[in-house]
Amino acid sequence: MTLNIGVIGAGRIGKVHAENLATRVPGTAVGAIADVVLGSAQEVAARLHIPKVTADYREILRDPAIQAVAICSATDTHSQIIIEAAQAGKHIFCEKPIDFNLDRIDQALAAVEKAGVKLQIGFNRRFDANYARVRQAIASHEIGELHILHIISRDPGPPPVSYIKVSGGIFLDMSIHDFDMARFLTGSDAVEVYTVAGVKVDPAIGEAGDVDTAFVVMQFANGATVTIDNSRKAVYGYDQRVEAFGSAGAIATDNLYPNAAIISTAESIRRDLPLNFFMDRYTQSYEAEIRAFVEAVTQNKPIPVSGQDGRVPVVMGLAARKSHLEKRPVKLSEIG
Ligand SMILES: NC(=O)c1ccc[n+]([C@@H]2O[C@H](COP(=O)([O-])OP(=O)(O)OC[C@H]3O[C@@H](n4cnc5c(N)ncnc54)[C@H](O)[C@@H]3O)[C@@H](O)[C@H]2O)c1
Numbered sequence: 001m002t003l004n005i006g007v008i009g010a011g012r013i014g015k016v017h018a019e020n021l022a023t024r025v026p027g028t029a030v031g032a033i034a035d036v037v038l039g040s041a042q043e044v045a046a047r048l049h050i051p052k053v054t055a056d057y058r059e060i061l062r063d064p065a066i067q068a069v070a071i072c073s074a075t076d077t078h079s080q081i082i083i084e085a086a087q088a089g090k091h092i093f094c095e096k097p098i099d100f101n102l103d104r105i106d107q108a109l110a111a112v113e114k115a116g117v118k119l120q121i122g123f124n125r126r127f128d129a130n131y132a133r134v135r136q137a138i139a140s141h142e143i144g145e146l147h148i149l150h151i152i153s154r155d156p157g158p159p160p161v162s163y164i165k166v167s168g169g170i171f172l173d174m175s176i177h178d179f180d181m182a183r184f185l186t187g188s189d190a191v192e193v194y195t196v197a198g199v200k201v202d203p204a205i206g207e208a209g210d211v212d213t214a215f216v217v218m219q220f221a222n223g224a225t226v227t228i229d230n231s232r233k234a235v236y237g238y239d240q241r242v243e244a245f246g247s248a249g250a251i252a253t254d255n256l257y258p259n260a261a262i263i264s265t266a267e268s269i270r271r272d273l274p275l276n277f278f279m280d281r282y283t284q285s286y287e288a289e290i291r292a293f294v295e296a297v298t299q300n301k302p303i304p305v306s307g308q309d310g311r312v313p314v315v316m317g318l319a320a321r322k323s324h325l326e327k328r329p330v331k332l333s334e335i336g
Contacts, residue, residue, distance in 0.1 A: 003298050004027045004058035006052075006090075008081060009073030010035040010044045013095055013122075016279065017070045020287045021294075022048040028294045032060045035073075037050040057081060066295055070290070073094060074166060075173075082108040086115040093293045095122040097176050097317075098310045102336060105314060109307040114292040120293045120303045121310030123180040127288035130253040134244055135185050137251040149185055149226045151178045152241045154234035156276050158212060160205050163336025169210045170197070171231060171317035171324075178216075179313035179320075180226040180305075185244065188222035190316055192331050196321040201233040216320050237273040238281050256281055 007018045010033055022030045032052035035041035045053045052063070057073070060066055061084055068091035071081050079099040085092050092112065098105045098121060112119045125131055138146050155174065158164070167173035183189060197214035206212075212232035220226055231239075243252040252320035255274035262269050275281045289305070298304045315335045323330040 001027070001298055003068055004031040004066050005029070005068045005070055005093075005294075006057075006063065006066040006071060007035045007044075007070045008052075008057040009038075009071065009077075009095075010040040011069075011072065012279070014070075014072030015031065015044055016286050017093070017290055018048055019043050019070055020290050021070070022050065023306065025291045025294050029227060029299055032063060032228055033067050034060050043283045047150075048167055051241040058084065059089065061085055065310070067091060067253070068093065068293075070159055072175065075100065075168060076166060078105040079108040082119065083111040086111040086117050086119075089115060089117060091118045091297045093120045093122065093290065094310070094325065095223065096171055096310065097136060097168065097182075097314050100172055100314070102311070102314065102318070105311050112307055118297055118303050119162075119307045120289075120295075120296065121305045121307065122289065123177065123184075123309065124282055124285040124289045124311075125177055125181055125304060126184050126228060127282065127285040128282060128293065129190060130256075131181065131185065134242055134251050135187075138185055138244055138246070140185060141246075142249070143244060143246035145173050146186060146222070146224045146244060146246045148243075148245040149182065149224055150241055150243045150245075151181055151226065151228045153178045153181075153228065154231040154239040156234060156237045158202055158205060158232040159212065159291040161208050162279065164205055164208045164210050164240070167210075170212065170214055170232070171195075171320045172314060174232070175214060175216065175228055175230050175320060176313045178230065179316040180309065181229065182218065182220070182226045182316075183244070183309070183312060185242065186220050186222060186226065187223050188220045188224065188320075190226070190332055191221050192219045192329050193319040193323050194218070194329040195320045195326045205232065211324065214324070216323075237276045239274070272294075 201212040
């Protein structure tokens with residue numbers, strides 16, 4: 001069976017998913033693409049030979065030939081589109097985060113449950129080969145009992161302030177990947193969160209009501225301490241590393257580089273900068289996650305990143321933000 005998917009949102013990430021679905025993932029086809037900016041959808045459709053283009057995603061939901069949707073539009077549209085897609089009986093892949101608001105997330109998850117469709121959330125980093133190896137080392141006790149997990153996650157540069165304003169803020173937009181990574185790697189859940197954060201990169205981000213530099217310390221239920229180190233700007237490029245430390249050793253991952261060359265001179269030994277941003281660094285994981293979604297639907301396998309997996313990092317993000325604003329440790333149970 002060929003799974004006919006409609007892509008909703010033809011921006012940065014919509015293009016990635018549309019291209020993977022149209023050209024790399026077997027057993028699927030992109031039957032339609034929607035974007036409120038019709039020209040964006042038309043450009044992608046022309047390049048990937050997608051037969052149907054619309055500015056109104058509801059046209060995709062009404063199309064009986066489409067069995068699933070990939071929601072790649074702006075975050076503030078996700079929960080509403082999930083509800084409507086579920087009611088239309090479509091299986092759903094949705095980009096992170098589901099929503100900024102827990103009530104709306106719960107309404108969306110209830111609609112999915114009621115319709116009996118599958119929902120996968122776009123936490124692509126779980127499908128990255130480096131992090132999968134760290135998970136394996138922790139789960140198999142290769143490094144003994146996990147004591148400390150450090151997650152370093154720094155972007156090469158901030159997005160436009162217009163994006164920051166609708167992003168939900170650094171904790172729900174950027175750190176959310178790291179909250180999910182913390183759950184995925186530890187196999188456990190956070191109990192308490194403490195955040196120290198500020199504006200170091202661009203005052204305009206502060207004027208928009210957000211921060212651009214954050215450090216989050218979390219106590220996990222399994223006893224591990226987890227730290228997340230975020231910056232919106234690392235001058236040397238995308239910095240994505242983790243180190244797990246346990247009673248019997250440690251495991252660390254490096255950044256990915258465009259080449260493995262080392263240049264040695266009389267002054268220094270150096271190498272080129274890491275792959276610059278998520279489109280290059282996480283290419284393999286985007287393909288793997290959407291492939292897993294297609295397989296889950298067509299072969300009726302369990303979904304690897306569930307709606308609940310989408311909800312919990314939002315709770316963690318809200319707790320981290322509250323901790324920053326109130327300058328105190330916050331228990332996850334305070335958020336709900
Ligand atoms: N998993 C990841 O690594 C990752 C990376 C980037 C973005 N994202 C997430 O993906 C989503 C989109 O981010 P982006 O960077 O692609 O943003 P973007 O601004 O580049 O693209 C969003 C697109 O959605 C369109 N859109 C907005 N409302 C719409 C609607 N009602 N119907 C149809 N189209 C609509 C916009 O016109 C735009 O083209 C966000 O939720 C973001 O958090 C995830």
